[in-house]
Amino acid sequence: MTRRPVVAAAAAAVVISPVLLAGCTEKGSSEGAIAVTSTADACDLATTEATTGNVDFAITNSGDKVTEFYVYGNNNRVLGEVENIGPGLSGNLTVEIVEPGTYTVACKPGMVGTGIRTELNVGGERKEKADVPADVTAAKAQYLEYVRNQLNTLHAQTTSFVDSVKKGDLDAARAQFGLTRTPYERIEPVAESFPDLDPAIDMRWDDTEDGTQPFTGFHRLERFLWPPQPAEIGDAAGQITPSDAANAKATDNPQAIAEIADGLLANVTRLRDSVSKPDFEFETLSFVKGPQALIDEVAATKVDGEEDRYSHTDLWDIAANLDGSETAIATMQPIISAKNPALMDKITAQFTTARDSVNRYRNGDGYVSYIEVTPEQRKELSTQIDALSATLSQVPGIVLQQ
The missing domain is CATH 1.20.1420.20 (M75 peptidase, HXXE motif)
Known part of the structure; x- marks a missing residue:
């Protein structure tokens, strides 16, 4: 699906965890995850603070349009996403963030436009990337x-x-x-x-x-x-x-x-x-x-x-x-x-x-x-x-x- 551009403020590297995959379910989600509520005019995070390592998101679509959720890193690159979350449904996403810094997340109700953006502040120490086979x-x-x-x-x-x-x-x-x-x-x-x-x-x-x-x-x-x-x-x-x-x-x-x-x-x-x-x-x-x-x-x-x-x-x-x-x-x-x-x-x-x-x-x-x-x-x-x-x-x- 094509996307409209979103301006990201992240200045550090993100790696998607190769262990925990994104997906959509009928009910919400991951224990310990940052709860995200997407509506027609809001993208509310339970917290905008996280620590380096695996960062989990549990996205709930409380609006009346299909929505998407994105994590953006350096140079506005899409580094993690969950698409096609229907009204009343949920999606889970895990990203592995190895560098502390300010990142951007976005909900896209209706799957169009620039999205509703929120900054995510990641603290902690720099970590090594997880090994890939x-x-x-x-x-x-x-x-x-x-x-x-x-x-x-x-x-x-x-x-x-x-x-x-x-x-x-x-x-x-x-x-x-x-x-x-x-x-x-x-x-x-x-x-x-x-x-x-x-x-x-x-x-x-x-x-x-x-x-x-x-x-x-x-x-x-x-x-x-x-x-x-x-x-x-x-x-x-x-x-x-x-x-x-x-x-x-x-x-x-x-x-x-x-x-x-x-x-x-x-x-x-x-x-x-x-x-x-x-x-x-x-x-x-x-x-x-x-x-x-x-x-x-x-x-x-x-x-x-x-x-x-x-x-x-x-x-x-x-x-x-x-x-x-x-x-x-x-x-x-x-x-x-x-x-x-x-x-x-x-x-x-x-x-x-x-x-x-x-x-x-x-x-x-x-x-x-x-x-x-x-x-x-x-x-x-x-x-x-x-x-x-x-x-x-x-x-x-x-x-x-x-």
Whole structure:
């Protein structure tokens, strides 16, 4: 899921604990945890003081919208998160904080906007990071090589796509759109660790707080290339809201779009260069949870046609999320197979089922418009995705088991 940027004040390093994983439950939570209550207009912590070591959070959504909870570290990096906490539900998160300092946490009711932020003051002495198994570290290094290759491809394809947009060759740009986005969709867990770049590149209209925040990135260009049509405007899932359509009519002109295109390429370049740095760190828990996170992206924003609501190129994104998830699992396959071969066999079979379903909609080198996929077919795909997500939820515990 794309995110709006949040300004963090943290100046120290955080490492996600590889032992205690984030999750959502119907009732609240961890003994000794900092209780967090999220409502429509508040993010209340029982205490804003903590000590270095494992810091537990028990988040309760007392509002009427789905919420998220984040922990931010140095350079505004997302270092821990719990997403999709429904009204009345709870989520737990543990982060290992090894440096004393001031950190930022945020609740995001409605999963949009900059979030409701609170500072967390962490005292105590500096501690050593918890050990991560050597085979997991090696798998993560292999995965990051894949990510860097994908970002090189993303940069090259975005350069060509932006050139087509700015030259006014809109037919070429439309033909390039799905393919250009594919590398980004494959590596979203890494991109989402940059809370300024991810929304700038991949935000949707929903993330603009109904137009009060700038609308940038791929989907702003998508809207220009496929202007909202009267039959597509409405408030149902996958439709274009009236305010979105009105904003498109008022602001989507060649001059403004050229600036958006330049901004997209600049942000893709920044993302590529940031991840390419030798000292780039990707949190281990984010890595082992990545395969499920990518599949949950399909369930949250793609099966209903919400992601590419103007172009209906959602099948490109779904296929790319499957690609990225399966590749991440491939780097961990020796670990999973050694510890739980039956689980690895089940994961492989479920990937095959989901992949076969998506491949039914191949059209030449691409995919048919998502509007050609019937509600019944979408339901079938959704069921397969949900089953795969449930199985992948077991991966972090298996992989990080000492």
